[in-house]
Amino acid sequence: MKAIRYSRYGGPEVLGLEEADEPRVGPDSVLVKVRAAAVNPVDWKCREGYLDPVLQAVFPVIPGWDVSGVVVRPGVAVPEFAAGDEVIGYVREDFLSRGTFAEYVAAPVRTLAPKPRNLTFEEAAGLPLAGLTAYQVLHKVLEAKRGETVLVHAAAGGVGSLAVQLAAHLGARVIGTASEHNHDFVRRLGGEPVSYGEGLVERVRGLAPEGVDAVFDTVGGDALKVSANLLAPEGRLASITDNEVVNYGGRYHFVRPDPQDLRRLSELAEQGVVSVHVSETFPLERAADAHRLSQEGRTWGKIVVTVAGETQG
Incomplete structure (x- = not known):
């Protein structure tokens, strides 16, 4: 699969589009075909090493914690989701390595919720974190x-x-x-x-x-x-x-994954209570540009990276 990765801390120039192994799916995870992944300030802070004291980097690192996509295969202990389900996730582990700026991500069930049906994949990717x-x-x-x-x-x-x-x-x-x-x-x-x-x-x-x-x-x-x-x-x-x-x-407060909270957010989005404004989108190969824009700190709403394929919900 194609993925954005970096092998050392540094500026946006350390990000590169590379071939990576498709992630293995553990018993409590699902394999998600990524349709969109939002950029957050924490992404470039991780990339530059600012969170090294609390999050170990296992290089090479695929950045990104936010995702929207489609379940390809659930793990053997996962009754909550089936192949074809559209999901959103704040896919954060206790180390940096297997992020969402990729064609596929193995996402623990505790990080996922159903995607709001009224949001595009780009909008939905901006909701979790x-x-x-x-x-x-x-x-x-x-x-x-x-x-x-x-x-x-x-x-x-x-x-x-x-x-x-x-x-x-x-x-x-x-x-x-x-x-x-x-x-x-x-x-x-x-x-x-x-x-x-x-x-x-x-x-x-x-x-x-x-x-x-x-x-x-x-x-x-x-x-x-x-x-x-x-x-x-x-x-x-x-x-x-x-x-x-x-x-x-x-x-x-440092946000933590919570499937009940995320499911509630998805419900509020479907009810029209909350909406996500996407200010700009970039294809996966331009993830470095997305990071640069985020780092400037002047954007309103969300910056989103899209993965090849239809992106409308």
Whole structure:
């Protein structure tokens, strides 16, 4: 099979299209024919070695954790899926080696859920990691509730755009930070946009004079201090990018595969509660370009890599 691989840490130039062995399917896994794989910031951070302290790289590494595709063959202990089933997955293991930027991936059942029938394969590929991150932070960390005010940083990004939709569905009032040219997009998602930069505290306080009940940080750094200053007395703060959040009384969250959470996201997508905006697609052989675009950090929505074949759901 064809796959994107890298044999050492480095920039996008270390990625190459190569021939690789088709993955073996364990008892608790299924072989998935990949139709699309989304790009996430964690992909280039892994490629550059930033996650080496927590995730061992077994070179050569096939990058990618998000996938949408079709089951080719289930493992011998898998009654949940059959050949021909369309699935999505956050296919993360405890090491880096067997990712989703390939024609086939062996995906553990614990990482999969049925693909939303109303989404294209490209859109569906953008749902697992970002969607699970947003869902888990809002429901399990911040425990956002109806009637509360939630501030989402980078509300036009992959995680932020899904967090805005999910928080609005909970019945929360959502304020989202975004560049001015993305304000209309944030409004369409159900949020009230505010611009980044100097004066952010005053702008948010203008909308929520008593402070916000919860802050969902996807930026880190100075945004943590700003966020802490915007919290109501009993407000909660969570970050997915900066574990320094604990110094501000908040919690850090690293998303984990969860088939029940992912299945719920798929249901919400079919109900029209959440949608995935795909900003740009690249063929598999241009995965390095997709990584470069992701690393620039200016894209709204999701960047997706497609594998040869029909890509409509």
